[in-house]
Amino acid sequence: MATDLTKEAQQILNENFQAGGYTIPCKGLYPFQWKWDSGFIALGFAHYDMEKAKAEMKTLLDAQWDNGFIPHIVFHQKSDTYFPGPDFHQAELHPLSNKDYPSTGMTQPPVLGFTLEKMYQIAQNKEDVLQFIIENIGKVYDNHNYFYSKRDPQNEGLVYIYHNWESGTDNSPLWDDIWATMDPPTYTFERKDTKLIDPSERPSNREYDHYLYIIDIAKEHNYDDQKIAELSPFLVQDPLFNAMLIKSNQAMIDLYKIIGGNEDKIAQLEKWQAKSKASFNSKLYDEELGAYIHYDLRNEKPIRFVSSSSFSPLFAGVPTIKQAATLVNTMMTKFGGDDMYLCASFDPTNERFNPKKYWRGPVWINLNWMLYYGLKDYGYDEIADRVKSDSFELLEKVGFYEYFNPVKAAYDTETKGYGGGNFSWSAALYLDLMN
Numbered sequence: 116m117a118t119d120l121t122k123e124a125q126q127i128l129n130e131n132f133q134a135g136g137y138t139i140p141c142k143g144l145y146p147f148q149w150k151w152d153s154g155f156i157a158l159g160f161a162h163y164d165m166e167k168a169k170a171e172m173k174t175l176l177d178a179q180w181d182n183g184f185i186p187h188i189v190f191h192q193k194s195d196t197y198f199p200g201p202d203f204h205q206a207e208l209h210p211l212s213n214k215d216y217p218s219t220g221m222t223q224p225p226v227l228g229f230t231l232e233k234m235y236q237i238a239q240n241k242e243d244v245l246q247f248i249i250e251n252i253g254k255v256y257d258n259h260n261y262f263y264s265k266r267d268p269q270n271e272g273l274v275y276i277y278h279n280w281e282s283g284t285d286n287s288p289l290w291d292d293i294w295a296t297m298d299p300p301t302y303t304f305e306r307k308d309t310k311l312i313d314p315s316e317r318p319s320n321r322e323y324d325h326y327l328y329i330i331d332i333a334k335e336h337n338y339d340d341q342k343i344a345e346l347s348p349f350l351v352q353d354p355l356f357n358a359m360l361i362k363s364n365q366a367m368i369d370l371y372k373i374i375g376g377n378e379d380k381i382a383q384l385e386k387w388q389a390k391s392k393a394s395f396n397s398k399l400y401d402e403e404l405g406a407y408i409h410y411d412l413r414n415e416k417p418i419r420f421v422s423s424s425s426f427s428p429l430f431a432g433v434p435t436i437k438q439a440a441t442l443v444n445t446m447m448t449k450f451g452g453d454d455m456y457l458c459a460s461f462d463p464t465n466e467r468f469n470p471k472k473y474w475r476g477p478v479w480i481n482l483n484w485m486l487y488y489g490l491k492d493y494g495y496d497e498i499a500d501r502v503k504s505d506s507f508e509l510l511e512k513v514g515f516y517e518y519f520n521p522v523k524a525a526y527d528t529e530t531k532g533y534g535g536g537n538f539s540w541s542a543a544l545y546l547d548l549m550n
């Protein structure tokens with residue numbers, strides 16, 4: 116069984132790999148290169164084809180802007196199966212954008228630092244991969260420098276995201292109250308995703324109006340960071356995004372120590388690290404909920420909901436031992452009943468939970484992957500193993516889908532996965548969890 120799935124996972128990655136040296140998340144629905152997908156995909160390749168893993172990373176890093184920014188989508192080719200494409204995003208408005216690669220003007224969680232480190236750990240030929248890291252780690256460092264110098268207006272060590280697409284958890288109920296503060300125009304546009312996927316499993320057109328409107332505001336100011344910080348109706352400190360940044364900071368510190376020299380960079384990374392961790396625990400930890408939460412910087416208020424992002428700081432070593440115990444208790448109480456697969460993307464006990472709709476409740480393999488390693492690091496081996504076996508059971512049952520219904524009883528009547536099929540990060544992270 117396991118061997119068949121391994122073969123299938125490799126086949127999916129190989130088929131989604133493109134001649135330009137990058138991998139699409141899935142055919143039709145996502146026909147370009149996405150930033151955090153690329154990191155996860157490189158880890159899958161690293162287990163059986165390191166050259167492709169390196170190509171994936173290199174192609175993404177080639178699209179970096181002159182200010183260190185790395186965009187969330189790189190539009191390597193034309194496609195009529197995705198909206199909004201490069202003509203809507205117009206990243207070229209930013210004076211420092213990369214003129215060789217059309218892209219968006221927003222980013223995604225900073226996974227590249229820890230991707231490089233994991234590639235090194237997985238590599239059989241360590242010298243070869245270390246050489247690759249030496250050639251590329253500076254770009255990831257510049258990317259973190261961008262985040263800390265441009266995305267932290269109050270100098271707290273916590274960076275903001277200015278768009279829900281930057282979070283990676285696109286239509287999470289977390290954002291509902293922010294949408295309620297906005298009244299965007301009704302756009303005329305043609306959705307492509309809902310031609311491929313049941314619209315009830317995707318965001319609504321009205322939600323897309325909000326998404327497009329935030330981009331229009333950024334475009335009006337040529338994607339200027341300072342203006343975005345002043346004007347974007349969406350400005351959030353996201354625990355998932357910041358946990359990825361911290362995890363990648365640490366990975367870079369460890370890698371620079373292996374490389375040798377680079378004392379100035381190590382010192383800077385350690386400074387960022389200390390500040391970020393302290394603010395994280397004072398600002399984003401909600402004692403009463405027993406979980407990390409998001410903070411709405413625009414409206415200056417905490418977003419008091421529990422989602423799978425709330426547990427992601429375990430992966431970055433942010434919680435104290437006591438906080439970790441509380442997090443695990445919250446996870447098991449709200450998300451971990453015997454009737455549920457771990458880990459729903461949004462609090463199953465909350466009325467906004469929807470087990471079939473995208474980021475409003477379904478299980479996602481990338482979040483499970485993070486939770487598995489985070490729980491292991493804190494010594495919660497049994498729960499970590501459950502996260503892994505739940506993930507495997509879902510993949511075996513329905514295949515390498517994009518997301519999965521966490522309610523076990525749902526499979527009594529219907530065995531199906533949700534969103535796109537032959538989905539690259541589900542395949543890639545299965546390969547990593549298998550090894």
Ligand code: 2M8
Nearest residue numbers: 140145149151152280282283284285
């Ligand atoms: C989803 O997001 C894109 C926009 O970025 C979309 O819905 O069009 C999210 O799940 C995101 O996290 C992911 O990176 C992307 C590609 O898999 O799809």
